[in-house]
Amino acid sequence: MGVIAMDKKQITLYYSSENSIGKQLNAYVESSGKDHLTIDISKTNVTGxxxxxxxxxxxxxxxxxxxxxxxxxxETYGENYVDLDNDGWLKILDKNPRFLKNAIVIKGDKYIELTSASDYKQYIDPDSAGIEKPYK
Incomplete structure (x- = not known):
């Protein structure tokens, strides 16, 4: 059993408000009318x-x-390949949440990495026929 709560009726968004995609995705989730939990990793500590x-x-x-x-x-870690163990990468995310590559949504027991605001519409919002698109 994981430490992250999962609810079939709730959308959980992990994002950074320090980038424009994160801000857009948060706006989509907030305005969706669906039960949701948004976690701005720039303001909320996410554990290892x-x-x-x-x-x-x-x-x-x-x-x-x-x-x-x-x-x-x-600039911080150099342009060459950075070779760290999991603890090292966790420390980077802890100290520099702006380095999160993409937003992450949890819907039910599905984890979805969102690279753009349009991904939210494609994978979370029902299409015009009212049928949800399949997850990646």
């Missing part, structure tokens, strides 16, 4: 256990959650 669970739910390593292509990341 939660990060690990999010990564596992997405079928990724914790390192895959970090956007190493950001100029700020390269």
């Amino acid at each position: 256990t939660q990060w690990a669970e999010l990564a596992e739910g997405l079928g990724k390593d914790v390192s895959d959650l970090v956007n190493t292509d950001l100029p700020d990341f390269m």
Whole structure:
């Protein structure tokens, strides 16, 4: 059993308000009229256990959650390949939440990585026929 609560009727969004996509996704979720929980990682501490669970739910390593292509990341950690263990990547997300690569939505027991605001409409909002599109 994980530490992140899951509810079939609730959308949970992990995002950073320090980037425009995160702000847009938060606006979509807030205005959706659906039960939701939004977690702005820039303002709310996400534990290492939660990060690990999010990564596992997405079928990724914790390192895959970090956007190493950001100029700020390269300035802080260098432009060369950064080789860290999971604890190192967790510390990066803890100290620099702006380095989160993409927003993450949990709906029921499904974890979905959202790379754009249109992803929210595609994977979370029902289409015009009222049928939800399948998850990736």
